[in-house]
Amino acid sequence: MKMIGNVIISDEVWATKFSCDLNKCKGKCCQYGDIGSPITEEEGQRIKDNLINIKDMLSNENLELLKKGITIKDKRGDLHIVEGAHNTPCPLSFINKDNIVMCSLHSHCLKTNQKVLDLKPLWCSLFPLIIKSTLVGWIINCYIPDFCKSIDNPPPILLSFADYLSEIFGEKWVEAVRKEYRKNEERRMKNEEGRLKREEGKEQERGRG
Ligand code: SF4
Numbered sequence: 001m002k003m004i005g006n007v008i009i010s011d012e013v014w015a016t017k018f019s020c021d022l023n024k025c026k027g028k029c030c031q032y033g034d035i036g037s038p039i040t041e042e043e044g045q046r047i048k049d050n051l052i053n054i055k056d057m058l059s060n061e062n063l064e065l066l067k068k069g070i071t072i073k074d075k076r077g078d079l080h081i082v083e084g085a086h087n088t089p090c091p092l093s094f095i096n097k098d099n100i101v102m103c104s105l106h107s108h109c110l111k112t113n114q115k116v117l118d119l120k121p122l123w124c125s126l127f128p129l130i131i132k133s134t135l136v137g138w139i140i141n142c143y144i145p146d147f148c149k150s151i152d153n154p155p156p157i158l159l160s161f162a163d164y165l166s167e168i169f170g171e172k173w174v175e176a177v178r179k180e181y182r183k184n185e186e187r188r189m190k191n192e193e194g195r196l197k198r199e200e201g202k203e204q205e206r207g208r209g
Helices: 011-015 041-057 060-068 104-111 122-126 162-169 171-208
Strands: 002-004 007-009 071-073 079-081 093-095 101-103 129-134 137-142
Touching: 002 171, 011 137, 041 060, 041 079, 041 104, 093 104, 101 104, 122 129, 122 162, 162 171
Parallel strands: 007 137
Antiparallel strands: 002 007, 071 079, 093 101, 129 137
């Protein structure tokens, strides 16, 4: 694992290159899962206060469901977004003309020039990254299910989410991450150069022999 500032980054996150390709995945992360996305009470309240702003994007059925309550509790008492039925699109979603499950909260923020993180739950905004706040700082893990599809030649997953991460941890933190990746790349190139030189040397020795 790696520690940058007070953020612990798992080895898997550090090594993963990934950037969501909505055209390929069709927004499946808003549809599949054991239960609705994890959410906090404050996030639920903000969504409730904004139902009026997103209602035109939602089906009547989903709107009625959400009016009864945005969240449900799991067995441990943790909050999740309410579900219409298991493995159906989130009630806060709508399907666009390309058959992609889209988030009404995200669309509303883009339309009104609001910061996405001000309305869309943190879990949803960063998935497939999973960040947790602990007593000693933050931990970043990731979980990339089969339905997640990346663009070709993606950057490191942390940099794909650089905008949101800089809102959460600050621009300096993201810059420190970039610097660390640059250092890694320089080290990798040096090692590669060394390897090639050693091989060249061996070839020359074989030639003399
Ligand atoms: S709140 Fe938005 S991003 Fe989160 S699961 Fe629902 S539709 Fe998807």
